[in-house]
Amino acid sequence: MMHWIIAPVILPALLAPFIVLAARYHFVIQRVFSIAGVLSLIAISAGLAWQASDGTVTLYQLSDWAAPFGIVLVGDRLSTLMILLTSVLALFVLLYAIGSNWDKRGWHFHALFQFQLMGIMGAFLTGDLFNLFVFFEVLLIASYGLMIHGGGNLRLRAGVQYVLFNLIGSTLFLFALGAIYAQTGTLNMADLAQRVALIDAGDTVGIRVAAVLLLMVFAIKAAVVPLHFWLPSSYAEAPAPVAALFAIMTKVGAYAIIRVYTLIFPPELAATDGLHSVWLMPAALLSLAIGMIGVLAAKKLDRLVAFSVIGSMGMVMVAIAMFTPAGIAAALYYIVHSTLAAAALFLIADLVRAGRPSLELTAMPSVSGAPLTSAMFFLAAIAMAGLPPLSGFIGKLLILDAGFEGNMAVWIWAVVLGSSLISVVGFSRAGSTLFWKAKSIPHGDDTSPEPAPAALSYVAVGGLLTLLVAHTVFAGPAYSYVEQTSAQLFAPEPYVSTVLDTPGKLSKPTKEEH
Amino acid sequence: MNAATDFMDIAFKLAFIGIVMAQIMSMIRLVIGPSVGDRILALDTMVVNAIGLVVLLGIAQGTQIYFEATLIVAMLGFVSTVAYARFVLRGDIIE
Amino acid sequence: MTRAFRWLFPHPLLTVLLAVVWILLQNEFSAGMALFGVILGIVITKATAIWWPERPGGVHLGRLFSYAMIVLWDIIIANIQVAWIVLTKPNAALKPAWIIIPLDLTAPEAITVLAGTITLTPGTVSADLSDEGHSLLVHVLHTEDPDGERDGIKDRYERRLKEIFL
């Protein structure tokens, strides 16, 4: 029995209570265990991704019950790619949190961090829709804790809204799950794929509503306009390493959309025809536009970055909304890119904060460490705005290229290119105010020089930027991987048969008869 | 035996109606108040009547399966009554 | 031996009560179940004894039983009376009153039982205790003779309770 695939869930799930139990008052031990845990996660995820890279679908039947009766974890190219991305991101975020001492500004940072990872990993790996809900809740509640880590009134205010909005999202998720179960009598994704195909053309409202509700649940997570309102304040007010980690959270929504709408409700399914195709692309384009306009409009750096996350999710959603192999492949490439870029930007914003009274985009005297910070900002901004040579540009090209065929091509091109311009203007205004204009402001006499951020903080940001460069340089292999991933998604038969035909406790290897 | 069963059926229906009416009247008292004590009292009464309702359901379905539920409702009804009252009296209910 | 007994049974009556309740919960009697109930009774009593630090004086069980029978009878009668009042007496004709019961009892357990009895029986609710615990405030639903009510309670219940809680 290969248990590796459950390790990304179990390891943090047990590490966290261990930290709570044994190391509550010992910071060094917490840090050591946290880092060790994340390093192990990277190794395990890499191994799983390697295993999945040849197209193998790995199945894990929890409690030994066969799908669809029990819960299964499924490792395919997509899910293993996402957990690898998560664990790599987690490492740098953790390094930054340690370097900047953010983890000491409140209680239980490391435990919550591990729980957060557990939730994300579980969401990526599970093959069961209700289990996905549970992991969503795990990752959400951990994110609440991380978001308000360190306290402060503004943060708590934003936290209230963040929690409440997500509660609405969770409620919606349950409505969708109820509808899906009522309509199909199952919760397993692969089983759903088979049962949905059985639905009579004369009674489609049930599954249509279910499909759309589910889509909107994920759209909330993916911050698709107009369901994005929870994001700007909460990401802006969250502690920097937390916001950086949250860069993967919006991707959970994107992942779920990709998974569910290629496997269960594929584009060619008649019963759910004409649903997302009507409004998802416009919403995605709107997200892209609103996000990048927000970059231009922002008066504080943290909000600017938050809006850039909305914009980049808009970009991802544009690619996803095409629902073509090329579109999904482009989306996956862009997901990796935008996760790293957004995380880097949030951390850089914190580096900027280190020497300033606030992140207002007004000129303040420049501080120690500014040249390196500004260089990093320049790189990350280039990446986020999609300028060459970094992966944002390549991602943009891929998306534009994938969108060339469809009937929305003109809109896609216009909005993608137009919003790029807006974000370039926004980022350049912000950068020149923060870093250049600062040079024209003399240091006041009373301001004692703040210490520069710790070297470890720079290492963390540098690591993320290095990954972006690698994602650019190795765009060829990276893209061919996501291309194969996309191909696997559009040919789900092996996935379905692996999940449903593997026998478990008290069940024979028979196909479900419908 | 038939007469007895018939009698019981009628009694049963009357009992249901009685409890239901009791619930509705308690509800009215709860809404109109006027004092907070009245409202807590109305809630407490409703909980007690709900126990009666569940007992009736258990008899109707001929099952003991709702015993635990009834027991818990009885226990928790008391706790919540005390909690509401303590809140009004002291603000902090576990000071 | 006594110390060992005291250690094992900080509140022996409670242990017995728990064992009985356990058997009732099971809804079937067997020796194994009863033994298990006793074990549970001991364990739970031990575990919660820290919150019941005083070891109350003895209880006269026989008298307690007869007291319970009296109260039970009173409850039934009282209910019929109150029901009659509810159904027939117009609000205007109702003569509610506060009465005060000066307490001879001092043990909290005894006072509590008295107050509980008062509430469960005819048209009276024990409402409050004076700030040093020497009087009990009782509300009467309908009475022509408050002093008589007070003396009745003291005579019928408090006197008996003094004999029960040693």
Add this chain to the structure above:
Amino acid sequence: MSLFLVVALPFLGALLPGLMNNAGRQACAGVTFTVTLAAFIGLLTNLPAVLAGEVVTTGVNWLPSLGMNVNLMLDGLGFFFALLILGIGLLIITYARFYLSRDDNMGEFFTYLLLFQGAMVGIVLSDNILVLLVFWELTSLSSFLLIGYWKHLPEGRQGARMALTVTGMGGLALIGGMLILGNIAGSYDLSVILQSREVIQASPLYLPALILILLGCFTKSAQFPFHFWLPHAMAAPTPVSAYLHSATMVKAGIFLMARLWPVLSGTPEWFVIVTSAGLITMVLGAVIALFKHDLKALLAFSTVSHLGLITMLLGTGTAFGAMAAIFHILNHATFKAALFMSAGIVDHETHTRDIRRLGGLRHLMPITFGIVTLAALSMAGIPLLNGFLSKEMMLEEAHHTVLFGSDWLVPTLAVVGSLFSAAYCFRLISHTFLGPKRDDYPAHPHDPGFGMWGPPALLVVLVVMIGCAPFLAEPFVKIVTASLLGDVAAVPTAHFKIWHGLVPALYMSIAAVIGGLIVLALFKPLLKAWDAAPRPEAKVIFEALIEAAAALSRGLIHGLHNGAFSRYAAIAAVTITAIGYHAWATGTVGAATRVSQSAGPVEIAGWTMLVTATLGLVFLHRNRLLSLILIGIVGLMVSVGFVLFSAPDLAMTQITVEVVTIILLLLALNFLPNRTPVESTVLRRMRDAVVAIAAGLATFAMSYHFLLRDAVAPSISEFHLANSYKGGGGTNVVNVILVDFRGFDTFGEIIVLGIAALLIYALTETLLDGPVRARLLNRKPDQPRAGDMHPMMMVVLTRVLMPLVMLVGFYIFWRGHNEPGGGFIAGLIVSIGVVMQYMASGFNWTSARLRYPYHGVIGAGVLIAGLTGIGSWFVGKPFLTSDFTYVRIPPFEKFELATAALFDLGVFLAVVGAVMLSLESFSRLARRSHMTENEHPMDIDPSREEYDPADPGNPKREGV
């Protein structure tokens, strides 16, 4: 040398100056020069092949799926531009070494410069248009950094942003155009695209592609109406202006037009757009240049004008025009770079670039004067200098060009342009160097060292050489032209000559020069008229546009994201309802497959109460305690409903959760206001009601639909019912699902609870460490509190009741696998038992006697559950695989031992720990400063008087 190396050297070298900044200025410049020289030599090693008409190619795959590969090619055109870039680069580096002051960070400067150089070389050597795009945008970025190099100057920052915005916009358009082009041609490789002239020009997408590409070219090359950014880029240090904004970067647009000339030119669209843009730019630039007083601004607009000239030549679409364009590019690069460097020298020496403050410098700076004069006269088109030759060719081409059906329009405008060109050249010479020496220069000027005048002088040598001996340049220009033209046209046979005879171009040229002199003579009145004339200031308009865009976006974004959660929620609700309705409305509704069950009076009464409580909650919600009571009723009725519909487990869970929730809310309400004020208008409330009712109707319709229809296939729960006992060892199927079939869900669920408690604890700690602490300590109750904190009767009852509750909790846990119950409910019940104790004797008294480390309880719960799951690994089964057996230990009956029970124990512990930790946290918040712990479990205890007459904890003292 490999083309890769030629392109890569500047990039790799770019790291060096930055890193060597501390090694000194000489080292920085030296290493930059060396790197550039190496690339230059590397380029020259390919000269023989280019001269032989070969195309040197190399390539490596980057993103083959997209067709984006680092394919490089070197032909005449590429060589020519690369030569300009690297050659002038060498001169500029030398010059900059002496130009920059000691305060300037030279490492940074040369790093940016090399980045730019690499990008530029990349553009001209790219065989792949996507890679070309990468380099293209890199030039914009490096130019941004170079223009903004003097960060303290607002002009620099604004100029940099303006340049980035305009060229960035063009770059984005170019991306679009290139992608279309590549999609038409089926490849992003230039070598393929250049073979696809017919396909491309026949495509319906030709025009959009053309417009987008030209947008890129025009913005980069500052063609009208995008010319305005270039003069503001002059805020950059002069070496940058000379290099980027005259010799190289602005030529990138020209280069691209030349590069794509074989496939894009020759159509009416190309001709009209390119020629007219070029013409207008040429004339406009020249006119504006005349009236600029800043030396660099004058030169900048002259650059604009000359770029227009070249553009116009490319636009005509003839081979001769193309050749003239190439020749002029060469000539312009030489004289303009020389002029810029000279302007820098003047600025450097006199500390001003304002022509009005200069004059008479020929006496003080004779060398500079010589250089400027020769270069400027070349620009003015004076014979024996190279500018004359190419300008003659331009006029010749203009003479043949018919635009908009007019054969005089182009020639006339060409003459006007040349005339003003001559005029500003003459003004440059005379107003700066001629005239009397002044005594009010900001600094005392003299010729600089050789390091600074050497580079321009070298260029002027070229100016003169080509001007006198055009045949020297001719073969090279023709090779370049040949590669530009590709297969489309043959290289013109005409030879470069100083004297062509009395051709129209000569007359036009003479007219221009004479006219230029006249204009200079009339300069003062003309300037007056110019200053008086109203004209749009591009910079102001641009800044206003950007500010307007920013303001607009701020209005939109801040208006939309105003922090109003109620609005966010309303938008979400409306969106979800509307989209759900859309899905419904576009689907089909089948007939009901289930028969409706009739409802009895109990159900109707229960419904009535639920609805009454719910509506009561809405209408009375401002009274918060009352709303808590009402929600308690809702919960009670829902629980009764669960009982009715055969869900005892659910009923128990619901009611226990309900009570714990209410306790938590009461604890919180203690701190919060007891009433919710009236804040929203009636209209708003109506709106909210409409939204709410719509959502309610939607859920009603959906529920009703499903309740009357069966699922498409039998539920998977049939398997659960069939195998619960056989495979799970329990008869309570719900519990078996929870701890076995779907135990993984439950594992996640207890983690959620654990996290909730940790979060609450963490936040409490944070609050108590922060500014809130003092406020909490000195908090006053909002209403008078009653006496008797710990009532005797409650305490006495609790002493009996709490153990009973524990027993019941154990019972519920024990039976859970087979009867309604389980670890979760048991955990809540036990917690409630402890809460009873808290309510009776107070939190402090209770926990002082027995303080469980609730963190540990939670952790232990999760660990037990997790380790139980892991346990199955040791028998080779997946996580959480359950096993069970029945054992009999006399005198007890046979009982079941199941791993699921162990898992359930984990659940139990996690629940108890989570609830208790949360309560503890709330209780800690509620502690006030004057509170001391009560010594006794109850406040009033008459029996205490008997054995402790001098009771220190006199119960009469409140707050004890």
Add this chain to the structure above:
Amino acid sequence: MSFEIIGTYLVGICLLIGAGFALVGTIGLLKFNDSMTRLHAPTKVGTIGIGALLLASMIHSYVVGEGSLHELLIMAFLFVTAPISANFIAKVNIHKQSCDAPPPPPRDDTWSTLNVPEADRELAVEPTPQL
């Protein structure tokens, strides 16, 4: 008459008694016009009503043949807790002054509920908005 028949009649009678008392208790709750008098009806009458219903259930279980006694537990529970609930509600009424003020106790200073902490006395004592 067999045990079953007597049992069945008993069940019916208990049901009627129980529901009747529960109903009467609630009528009192609704009818009386003073908070303290209202307290009398449901706390006692209601309790005995539910007690009768539980008795019915118990008898019924024996009639059906799977005898059960554990209803006794619930009954006991209700009887033990009802006085405490009533006591708390009475305290609330006294504290919130929603009934006549009680006469002072003869041997002590005041009633424990009215023993408002010194610090709270300065707080607005005017009748707080009725809940």
Add this chain to the structure above:
Amino acid sequence: MGLELLVASAIGILTAAGMYLVLRLRTFPVIMGMSLLTYAVNVFLFASGRLTVGAPPILTEATRYTDPLPQALVLTAIVISFGMTAVVVMIGLGAYLGGDDDRVNDPAAETSGEETS
């Protein structure tokens, strides 16, 4: 009148009432509204197994059982939403204590549009 209609309308009314309260301006009523929404969705999820009277899924000799799966799902959902409610109450309380104001709207976002231009 059918049971299905009663349950469906109860879900609808709970949703509508919950939604209305969610749109209020103070944290407390919003949390109340969320609780109502939670009830609504729990009942809906429960109802996805359809309504069965008198057939609890406790295995006996009976032949008919209600669908146990939605019950398990609802149980999980109840527990999770309990945790969530506790958390939002605590965070809301923290926000109130820090700012003496229990408005649900975010002053930070509001001022960023007005003050700091």
